[in-house]
Amino acid sequence: MSKLIWILHGPNLNLLGTREPGVYGSTTLAQIDEDLERYGRDRSVKVESFQSNHEGALVDRIQSARAAGVDFVVINPAAFTHTSVAIRDALAAVAVPFVEVHLSNIHRREPFRHHSYFSDLAVGVIAGLGPTGYRLALDYAIESMARDRG
Numbered sequence: 001m002s003k004l005i006w007i008l009h010g011p012n013l014n015l016l017g018t019r020e021p022g023v024y025g026s027t028t029l030a031q032i033d034e035d036l037e038r039y040g041r042d043r044s045v046k047v048e049s050f051q052s053n054h055e056g057a058l059v060d061r062i063q064s065a066r067a068a069g070v071d072f073v074v075i076n077p078a079a080f081t082h083t084s085v086a087i088r089d090a091l092a093a094v095a096v097p098f099v100e101v102h103l104s105n106i107h108r109r110e111p112f113r114h115h116s117y118f119s120d121l122a123v124g125v126i127a128g129l130g131p132t133g134y135r136l137a138l139d140y141a142i143e144s145m146a147r148d149r150g
Contacts, residue, residue, distance in 0.1 A: 003044075003071045005141050007036055007134065008058060009051035010078030016103075025103065027131045035131070036138055043142055055084055062090040072141040073098035074134060081106070081116045088117040097144065099137040102127040 009029060012019060017028035033049040040047030052058050058080070065073065073096050080087050081102070091098060100118045105128025119125050124140060126133040 003142075003145050004046045004048065004069055005040060005072045005074065005138065006061075006065065006068075006070050007033065007047060007049040007138075008061065008073060008075040008077075009049065010058065010076060010080045011053040013076060013078055014051050014053070025130050032131050032134055036134055039135065039138060040142070045142055045145075047138065055080060055086055058084075059086050059090045062087065062094055065094045065096045070096050071145055072096065074101055074137040074141060075099070075118070076101045076103070076134070077116075077118060081118060084117060088121065091118065091121055097123050097141075099123055099140060100125045101133045101137050103130050103133065104128060 013029050016032070017026055029051060036049065037047045050058075050061050052061070058077075062073070073091070075091075075098055077084065077087060077100065081100070098118075098121075100116065100122040102125075106116070107127065116125070123144070124137070126137055129136065
């Protein structure tokens, strides 16, 4: 497996499955991560997941992406979507392509959730499709890397 994709999850996503199931569904973060890791493995791509409730931990992880040989990032910044210039700057600094994912449709929610500090840097944005959004982002990443190889 020569390609590496990181799945990064922001704050409170560790509570998936019990946190506001009407908004976020009943699938747990562990289930999402296991599905994505298996899906990548079946396609000869290594998928590693990381979740933190701490902005600095996510910044540190992103800053280490190039040294770790990360080819692509799928990130759900969660609440940091609307607040974190630090995470945005880290993503810009490492220049690893990424897709921004949101389980809920942030544009159908409170007005403060409509703005993202990441969308203009992202290759794409997927919102409102639940856990399927992660799979679609992973599919895109794998296809994109295959195109770049050819």
